[in-house]
Amino acid sequence: MADFVDRVTVHVKGGDGGNGSAGVKREKYKPLAGPNGGDGGDGGSVIFVASANANNLLDYRFVPHRRAENGTMGLGDTKDGSKGADVVLPVPPGTMIFEAKGAVGETKHAGRLLADLRVEGDRYVAAAGGMGGLGNAALANKTRRAPGFALLGDPGEERDVILELKSIADVALVGFPSAGKSSLIAAMSAAKPKIADYPFTTLVPNLGVVQMAEYRYTIADVPGLIPGASEGKGLGLEFLRHIERTEIIAHVIDCATFEQGRDPMSDYEALERELALYASKLSLPIGAIPIPERPRIVILNKADVPEAKELAEFVRPEFEKMGLKTFVVSTASHEGLKELGFELGRMVTELRAKLAEEERERQAARVVIKPLEDKVRRRRRSDDENGSSLDFTVTKGTSKRGDVWFTVRGAKPERWVRQTNFDNDEAVGYLADRLAKLGVEDELRGKGARPGDEVRIGTGKNEVAFDWDPTIVAGAEMLDGAQLGARGTDLRLDEHDDTRAHRRTNAERRRQYHEMMDAKTAVREAMRKERSVGHWADPSVDDDRHDEQAILGGHADDDDAADEA
Secondary structure (H helix, E strand, O other): OOOOOOEEEEEEEOOOOOOOOOOEOOEOOEOOOOEOOOOOOOOOOEEEEEOOOOOOOHHHHHOOEEEOOOOOOOEOOOEOOOOOOOEEEEEOOOEEEEEEEOOOOOOOEEEEEEEEEOOOOOEEEEEOOOOOOOOHHHHOOOOOOOOOOOOOOOOOOEEEEEEEEOOOOOEEEEOOOOOOHHHHHHHHOOOOOOOOOOOOOOOOOEEEEEEEOOEEEEEEEOOOOOOOHHHOOOOHHHHHHHHOOOOEEEEEEEOOOOOOOOOHHHHHHHHHHHHHHHHHOOOOOOOOOOHHHOOEEEEEEOOOOHHHHHHHHHHHHHHHHOOOEEEEOOOOOOOOHHHHHHHHHHHHHHHHHHHHHHHHHHHHHOOOOOOOOOOOOOOOOHHHOOOOHHHOEEEEEEOOOOOEEEEEEOHHHHHHHHOOOOOOHHHHHHHHHHHHHHOHHHHHHHOOOOOOOEEEEOOHHHOEEEEOOOOOOOHHHEEOOEEOOOOOOOHHHOOOOOOOOOOOOHHHHHHHHHHHHHHHHHHHHHHHHHHHOOOOOOOOOOOOOOOOOOOOOOOHHHHHHHHHO
16 A cells, blocks of 8 residues: 655756757858847746545655756747647645745755645646747847847746645544554545554554445544644654644544543544644635634444444434434444445535535636736847836845945846846847836936946856946947947848848849949049059050069069070
């Protein structure tokens, strides 16, 4: 039989977004036809889903690290990268997901509640995938015609979470240790729990499915309770949390105990006292029945022992006077189990119908506003460029030595920093433009920042620190101290004043050809006139045949010999 695991720590990591492409389109007679780099694909996410096919958290104990697939890089011809595959992790209904707290290497403890997956189909994205970086085609606009950079993919979310299963069963069997709860489940269902004659044999809940004619329901064996369990004595809190999601509470009372000071009525009162104390500290979700108001049933067990049966028949009228349905049973001889099974089935059916009706009424009165689905990701993501001072915060820090720095926090500026390739000056300049447009520089001035002060953006390994100088012109705007134009433009693509691509007509080609030939003729005529007056010598003409240093000189003897001949 597999172990029942109801609490485990899982490390989840969303997939990283793919990098954008900085490709340039190339055509015949037009080697630089503009940017055409595609966007990187988004990373996959790690998603927990409540599934009826899962009954415990055992798989996550053996494989606690779960990671989604990365997005692929964008390509040329504006080909976007593919999105990474999501990792869907099934968990039993009733699983609560907490933020894991604790230092590295230490045992984690549950922090803030992140999700409560009560109903089959409930989903929670535990680690979102990173956003893919934009390619230079998406970054191009009227003023930035040819970006020579692309954005990097955003890393996926990474964190530790604690999964805690609070058993969802129709009936919870509660009772003192060795009251016979595990034996009762084994007798009424096909479950095979561990059974022994010593207290606290059961350390984790046992679940069983009971099929009685048309009735089908689940029962949970909540491990033995002791006085003080609501205060944490023994494993009380570990036991009691499994009662939170059950709808019917069945008291299993041992009528054959020989412990001094114990009897069926005192056992029942002690169990109710612990349940009431625990319920006072419990905050239940909307729609859940408070523990004191849940239906009760009393099961007087071990009737196969003569003294126990006699005691059970004696105290039975006392419980019935309290309005509690009471059954005398024996898990050894199966006495009374059939009647008990049918009664529990009837109670479960009635309670299910009542809860379903209340849920329909709540749904009818509830106003649900759903966000519009973004079926197609915008290529330019113009909304990502917009923002205000509400999207970030600037705080001033001072060290004991008097050093001052300013920390910028916010989803947009931190993501922009992570997506910037700091080896590319143009990309750094684009980041500066985005921060200035968002209002970061104005906010720094308002906080008293001066040129040269240290500014930090981001956290952890993604933090970037730099000396603030709002007057510096970054990126492609400056080259050797000379301002060439707006950042993100390419002079090779600006062959004409017109922003459109320009092709010469045949008439223009003829006119330019004749202008070129006329210019060459004029140059030849000017050179001839200069040569004739001795201002310039043509190296292809040997003016002085007796000049041994001339390029074409040194042929006087050959010419004289030719004349004599």
